[in-house]
Amino acid sequence: MSGAISNSGLGLFRATGIYVGAILGSGVLVLPAIAAQVAGPASILAWALLLVFCTPVAFSFAEMSRQQPDAGGIATFVTRAFGQRASVVAGYLFYFAIPFGAPATAVIGGEYIAHALGGGRETALIAAGVILAAGFVSNAVGIRVSSKLQLFLMVLLVALLAFAVAVAAPYARTENFQPFAPHGYLAVGGAASLLFFCFAGWEAVTHLAGEFRNPERDLKRATWLTLVVVGVVYIGLVVACVAVLGPGLAGSSVPVAELLAKGLGPAAAPVTAVAAAVLTFGPLNTFVAGASKLGARLASDGVLPRALARGAGPGEVPAVSLGSLAVMTSISFALAACGLLSMEFQIGAASACFTAVTAFGLAAGVRLLPQRTAAWYGVIVAAVVMLVVLLFSGWALLVPAGLGAAAFLAGRVRGKPATSQGSFPANAKLSRELAARNARPS
Template identity: 90%
Template sequence: MNKAVNSSGLGLFRATGIYVGAILGSGVLVLPAIAAQVAGPASILAWGLLLVFCTPVAFSFAEMSRQQPDAGGIATFVTRAFGHRASAVAGYLFYFAIPFGAPATAVIGGEYIAHAMGGGRETALIAAGLILAAGFLSNAVGIRVSSKLQLLLMALLVALLAFAVVVAGPYARVENFEPFAPHGYWAVGGAASLLFFCFAGWEAVTHLAGEFRNPERDLKRATWLTLVVVGVVYIGLVAACVAVLGPALAGSSVPVAELLAKGLGPAAAPVTAVAAAVLTFGPLNTFVAGASKLGARLASDGVLPRALARGAGPGEVPSVSLGVLGMLASISFALAATGLLSMEFQIGAASACFTAVTAFGLAAGVVLLRRGTPAWYGVIVAAVVMLVVLVFSGWALLVPAGLGVAALAAWRVRGKPATSHGSFPASPQPSRELAARNGRPS
């Protein structure tokens, strides 16, 4: 277990800013309305259930990162549990999901900004392009600088969303919670399936664990703080939307904007635009940071071309890996802007890849975590749920399947990774200490 302290690394609050930025995303701008369509006011229960569900996921990833803080993240976990070939697949799935997911995330934020400012498609694309560029440029200056920016932005975001709830408070009505479950309580499950990706992002931070000043101490603390912040923001904001907007919530395409408009009137537009920009930038910044680090680590271990390996160490900027991701994301964004690639395809492809990566990580957790503990049982349940969600990805499964084939082909061409350059363990088998903790003979 690596217990070294990185004196120049991320402290607890900057690390928490990275975590919160990975989870709080642009989905919260639209999903309260979509969930209300499915389950009515009872959709609040779906948000709460997912918060409970993601807790074992968050802590299992934090514990595995604590055991070996490394830029490989989930790929490292998978190596320790299942070997190098499986980790090559997991690494490819995360790295190459970014060119699909980053442009789609930026476009969602851009469209919300355009609506708030009264602009059209051109305004939305310009805003999306600026957000996308900001996500890559902030990482070009290094995680130390971008983490400070993200901490400030996350503090601003939480303040803005709290402000939205407060100014709309006088318009809240208890009767808007009735009937509480107009479509029955089974509909809460359907709403939860739609809301899942508002709670994804824990896998992205695993690639940044090596950047923490004291991962042994701060990984779990940052996880707790993030769960509290995310829980309060999500539940508070959704409850306010139901209480203030009532039946109109289900038909709204911009519920947060309407919530602000209740209390601020015309002044709500710029506040909404800022909130949308920050909500979009946060996860984009974190996912790009994690993926670029992962790309450099995979290259240093021979799974990607060696040219991408520059900047794999803690505190270094993975410039070549970041540049490749930026180029691929720019091409994907251009194809979407010209109508040659749909946003639905981008979202579906990225979601299927991230779901598969999360399932990989949870399966590794079943092997690596101490057997019989609540965390171990929680990971088993979460892994089963992830596999079910993955099966229902439909046509989008072709993307992770294709990337898996490409990863195995690259492995075959390049041979066994040169682990002396990287941090993946030479043996895919768990250590004697780990075997003993799990109750297995070493």
């Protein structure tokens, strides 16, 4: 049950490192400038609004994970709320989004590193390849070891970003905030839509809830700590960029590098390169960890090849599932490096899949969380917003639609899923009891 305590699981601070690593990503290296193009200094409001918006998302996932920590993550939530077939679709969307999103994430970090070091495209691709390999190797040694590494890297990252703000602070000018909303306040909404994926990642950690030493206690604590860290880092960094870079922010392709250069001069390059590498590795490490666990669980339930089921238990390494992801990701990266697959396609496909997964999870929260509570109303609002965002995915909707069809066929071809201990059907009675309990008003 959710209150079980494991002496060998993730403690509060290592769990928080995993959480922070999932949210803080390479997008913060470029999106302050892109958002400033759309809304000017008022883009700060978009960052703040998204921080408020993601709070009910984060706590709804934490509460559902606390009720039933399981490697299935959102797929487990969807099973409890809507049944097995819907959960297979959610599982496929998350698992097969990784080969699209991981190479694009690594290339963004690689390009930033190449710029900081004065290199070109070849340098960027080499850096991206090293980051990708590091993400898979760290998970191959197990979540216990990779979580220690990630905690260290997240502390280093926060220190580096705080250092960037501190050394640039003497160059801040109040006049850089004027005019505050040069394109009107409606532009803040446009900036928020661009910034959304700087706040995604809560869904990735749901697959790792079973690795927590004490999920009953630490899931919500880790969520609070992550919100505080992410909020301080994002708002502090963006305010510094606006205050220091001023009108030049909107035209910058490397705002964090320019922020560091203000205070450090040429010495900013290696610091920027390290920050870019850590920002890219963090979410990659967490998403790969969550997806590999999910793949093993889907295999144990009969909707992926059975060979992938090895290592589905807490503390185990899902080696075959991880290897399968590594092969698919390597192929996608190679196609992109050769110019046969665009980064725009990879980012669009991954974003549409993750948006659909998050919407699935929030819809499950509407069914599973206690009704007529603040959390329940917050999840309803968040679910509606996610559906609107999904509709604006355009052509990229074809990718989750295709994966959904594949998931449906997989369920039909393989028949009734396995009912081994820990699989979704084995928890059906518990799921019904939890759903019935939570349906009653508090």
